[in-house]
Amino acid sequence: MASSDSVAWLSVPVIVALAFAAFFAGTVDAIAGGGGLITLPALLTAGLPTQIAIGTNKGSSAWGSGSATVAFWRAGRIDRKQALFAFPLGFLGATLGANAVLGVSKDALKPIVIAMLIFAAVVLVVKKPTRDRKPGERPARSAAEGGAEVDDDDAPKHPWVAALLAFVIGAYDGFFGPGTGTFLIVGFVSLCGRSMVNASADAKVVNFASNLASLLVFAIRGTVVWSVALPMGAGQLLGGVVGTRLALKGGARIVRVMVLLASGALIAKLIYDLVATYY
Numbered sequence: 001m002a003s004s005d006s007v008a009w010l011s012v013p014v015i016v017a018l019a020f021a022a023f024f025a026g027t028v029d030a031i032a033g034g035g036g037l038i039t040l041p042a043l044l045t046a047g048l049p050t051q052i053a054i055g056t057n058k059g060s061s062a063w064g065s066g067s068a069t070v071a072f073w074r075a076g077r078i079d080r081k082q083a084l085f086a087f088p089l090g091f092l093g094a095t096l097g098a099n100a101v102l103g104v105s106k107d108a109l110k111p112i113v114i115a116m117l118i119f120a121a122v123v124l125v126v127k128k129p130t131r132d133r134k135p136g137e138r139p140a141r142s143a144a145e146g147g148a149e150v151d152d153d154d155a156p157k158h159p160w161v162a163a164l165l166a167f168v169i170g171a172y173d174g175f176f177g178p179g180t181g182t183f184l185i186v187g188f189v190s191l192c193g194r195s196m197v198n199a200s201a202d203a204k205v206v207n208f209a210s211n212l213a214s215l216l217v218f219a220i221r222g223t224v225v226w227s228v229a230l231p232m233g234a235g236q237l238l239g240g241v242v243g244t245r246l247a248l249k250g251g252a253r254i255v256r257v258m259v260l261l262a263s264g265a266l267i268a269k270l271i272y273d274l275v276a277t278y279y
Helices: 012-032 036-045 050-074 080-099 104-126 159-175 180-190 196-220 226-278
Strands: none
Touching: 012 036, 012 050, 012 180, 012 196, 012 226, 036 050, 036 180, 036 226, 050 196, 050 226, 080 159, 080 196, 104 226, 159 180, 159 196, 180 196, 180 226, 196 226
16 A cells, blocks of 8 residues: 655645646535546646555545535525435445445446446436526515416425435535536436436535545555645645535536536546556
């Protein structure tokens, strides 16, 4: 097992560059997930061994998902009742996933994840978007319509499905990770009837939980370089705030576009890695 003590000290300009990359990643991740596509390659390029890079990445990404969660919470976009069980289930799932000793190679998972990402992108394209309102907000009819309240199309549905998504995708994030944010958003939209913006907000709750759990496991193993993770964490924290504001301002359209772009980038990256493995 590689240790963070074995990592050569990185220069200040390199750490600053990594912090800027983390800011951009936090912005993207707050909207659609996929921030790891930016930060993990950046850490590897900086010369960190793979296990150290993965652990350090979790050490920074927890700050981004945390700040996005707080910002969405303050904006009233998170289903707070769902968060009460989604957060601990995501944390538990990620803890089990990060500690799992499975007879499954991560390379063997790549074709499955590619297929799932393609399916998720298709669902996102063909799924009719739910009207965007805050959780529990009930619009009133006009006076001409009698002034009576109508049902909220975005009222939380199927809490047991949300619970299952939180646990299973949390475990997946702890064990492997690519596409976690995308799977959560598409799952909450297609299976729980959420709007794009509210699904992105609820996804951050689970993602924050899974990041914290994974970080705890990696920190115990000594695979987090804190001198790098903390400056990157500051960048991701700021990026998470900016990304949340963009998501709230741009609404469903920007979230949908960003999720599709993140999915496409993930698919391309996984296919490249898969081909490189065999050739």
